Amino acid sequence: MLRPSFDLIIDTDPGADDVVALLLAMASPETLNILAITTVAGNVRLDKTSRNARLAREWGGREDIPVYAGASRPLLRAPVYAPDIHGEEGLPGVTVHEPRQGLAPGSAVGYLIDTLSAAPPHSITVAMLGPQTNLALALIQAPHIALGIKEVVVMGGAHFNGGNITPVAEFNLFADPEAAEVVLSSGVKLTYLPLDLTHTLLTSDARMQQLAALGNQAGRVVVDILNAYVATDMQRYGLPGGPVHDASVIAYLLKPELFAGRQIYLQVDSREGPTYGQTIADWHNALGQPNNVTWIASADAQGFFDLLSTRLARLQ
Ligand code: BDR
Ligand code: CA
Numbered sequence: 001m002l003r004p005s006f007d008l009i010i011d012t013d014p015g016a017d018d019v020v021a022l023l024l025a026m027a028s029p030e031t032l033n034i035l036a037i038t039t040v041a042g043n044v045r046l047d048k049t050s051r052n053a054r055l056a057r058e059w060g061g062r063e064d065i066p067v068y069a070g071a072s073r074p075l076l077r078a079p080v081y082a083p084d085i086h087g088e089e090g091l092p093g094v095t096v097h098e099p100r101q102g103l104a105p106g107s108a109v110g111y112l113i114d115t116l117s118a119a120p121p122h123s124i125t126v127a128m129l130g131p132q133t134n135l136a137l138a139l140i141q142a143p144h145i146a147l148g149i150k151e152v153v154v155m156g157g158a159h160f161n162g163g164n165i166t167p168v169a170e171f172n173l174f175a176d177p178e179a180a181e182v183v184l185s186s187g188v189k190l191t192y193l194p195l196d197l198t199h200t201l202l203t204s205d206a207r208m209q210q211l212a213a214l215g216n217q218a219g220r221v222v223v224d225i226l227n228a229y230v231a232t233d234m235q236r237y238g239l240p241g242g243p244v245h246d247a248s249v250i251a252y253l254l255k256p257e258l259f260a261g262r263q264i265y266l267q268v269d270s271r272e273g274p275t276y277g278q279t280i281a282d283w284h285n286a287l288g289q290p291n292n293v294t295w296i297a298s299a300d301a302q303g304f305f306d307l308l309s310t311r312l313a314r315l316q
Helices: 016-026 046-059 108-118 133-141 143-148 171-175 177-184 205-212 217-237 247-254 301-312
Strands: 006-012 032-039 067-069 124-128 149-155 190-193 259-268 279-282 293-299
Touching: 006 016, 006 108, 016 032, 016 046, 016 217, 016 247, 016 301, 032 046, 032 108, 032 247, 046 067, 046 217, 067 108, 108 133, 108 143, 124 247, 133 143, 133 177, 143 149, 149 177, 149 247, 171 177, 177 259, 190 247, 190 259, 205 217, 205 301, 217 301, 247 293, 247 301, 293 301
Parallel strands: 006 032, 006 124, 032 067, 124 149, 149 190, 190 293
Antiparallel strands: 259 279, 259 293
């Protein structure tokens, strides 16, 4: 069953899996009305994430979608990047070039404030595929924008799974935990798709062949990126395939029936020390606090890859 179309802003730090997510979103215009892509420093520096977002837009044949560059560093902490996973350019497996179209004028934070201020109440969904710095800055400067938000869907966090940047922290939360805290305390409706989930949605030879068989540019780009991207995680975690983290957020927005989760109380640890950036998911409500997020814990893995390949088949 198809969901009715809704307005979406994608905040992202491309990033290998971010590009797969962007292509999946751009291939699904009957559901996702992408108002803009906003970029943030994360996997690589802001100039590179902004270029890679524009490359994704070019590959997706959607140069009509504006790309706004946002925060070049986290709220408080020193920047942290992930070139070991995403390569120096933030896009492993492909040759990058300067895209045809430039950035939209103005900043991502200004765009978020203006757009969410003008939006009808609870009307715009925000997909957060990187550190949450841009939305946090917008909420700090203009707290009323929370009213324009329908839902914020985050790729981030880890609980039972353990972390991927420290033993307990997932990269997006570790890269700016203070920003995540601002978003968490803003009262917006929040859904988290953590590593616990994304480490169950793994590539396999059959799934990569499914994508390779598409025979279009989008399929080739995704296969080239994923072949280079998944190897490190497979080796590091002893997984039989690699995760495509950020694409799960878009799949969730397109087909929530593929996913299952529960309402929980979530905290983010922003104290200096070994637990910096850790998410604490109160799975059994031990703290007796009101629930503040939907924590997605499982999904139909083959359904996810079927959705990805059937949607990418629509692109050039
Ligand atoms: C997250 O961190 C980034 O490296 C990926 O793009 C994804 O958003 C996974 O921990
Ligand atoms: Ca990302």
